[in-house]
Amino acid sequence: MLTFESRSNVHEVVSEWKRAGLRVGFVPTMGALHEGHLALVSQALRENDRVVASIFVNPLQFGPNEDFTRYPRTLDVDSRMLDSVGCHAVYLPHVDEMYPSGADTHVVQEVAPKYLCGEFRPGHFTGVLTVVLKLIAQVAPHVLYLGRKDFQQVVAITRMVRHLDLDLELEVKACATVREPDGLALSSRNRYLTPEERAVAPTIKRALDAVVAKFVAGERRVDVLESHGRSVLDAALAFRIQYLQVVDSETCTPRVLGNAIALRTDTVAVAAYLGSTRLIDNVPLTGS
Ligand code: AMP
Secondary structure: OEEEOOHHHHHHHHHHHHHOOOOEEEEEEOOOOOHHHHHHHHHHHHHOOEEEEEEOOOHHHOOOOOOOOOOOOOHHHHHHHHHHHOOOEEEOOOHHHHOOOOOOOOOOOOOHHHOOHHHHOOOHHHHHHHHHHHHHHHHOOOEEEEEHHHHHHHHHHHHHHHHOOHHHOOEEEEEOOOEOOOOOEOOHHHHHOOHHHHHHOOHHHHHHHHHHHHHHOOOOEHHHHHHHHHHHHHHOOOEEEEEEEEEOOOOOOEHHHOOOEOOOOOEEEEEEEEOOEEEEEEEEOOOO
């Protein structure tokens, strides 16, 4: 596996591949890799001739009181994991090349970042969109692979790619959420959970499934659906819920802001703290 640390090196090699007619997939990550990340890499490998993964813990997307400094960094293990699945290259940008001093240009999006996580993580999506736009420019792949686990991120990035006309060169693919057998979505942050918290964590998925079941049974009132999901989480007596909301899957706009009727195309999304660990998850209302 090739390792790149500068944007010019990754750009040059990917350009050579493209000149040779090869199709290039790209999987951006923050490292602390797990089977969810590897599923993206594997799908990219099936669908492309070359695959680049990046590992960059992006300071711009963490708030001042968030877990940037304690975010797990496991570079050696990550590189071995990527190599073992056949990833062709890993790109490890340096923070000072990514954000040279004086850099004051950021990507601000209006709608999707206002809701869900955006209400609790001001500036987070500006950080995500800025780094992803830079990574896309640096790597210049044909296809960008994202996980649906981060549903709002998929919405925001897809809209950025479309609205900035990057879609002329780039396809965005959203891949299914990889879960533990008990339903917990894999996440680099799961390693923060104590054994007691880990035992109760799958309730998040059960709460989402309960909303889906009620929707499938015919319930369309958003307040009823949301309070049903919240009651499942509340019963576990362990979560501090930030949001559990039915939203428009294209924009992340909460349905409570409209006529409060859930549609088949909507998504139910949740964020909740378990101890000091913030977990997010989502499923389409038609089930996953
Ligand atoms: P992260 O390293 O958390 O920034 O994630 C990098 C990419 O992996 C993002 O596109 C995530 O949505 C995706 N990802 C993270 N967890 C999972 C999962 N459990 N299943 C599928 N994709 C995931």
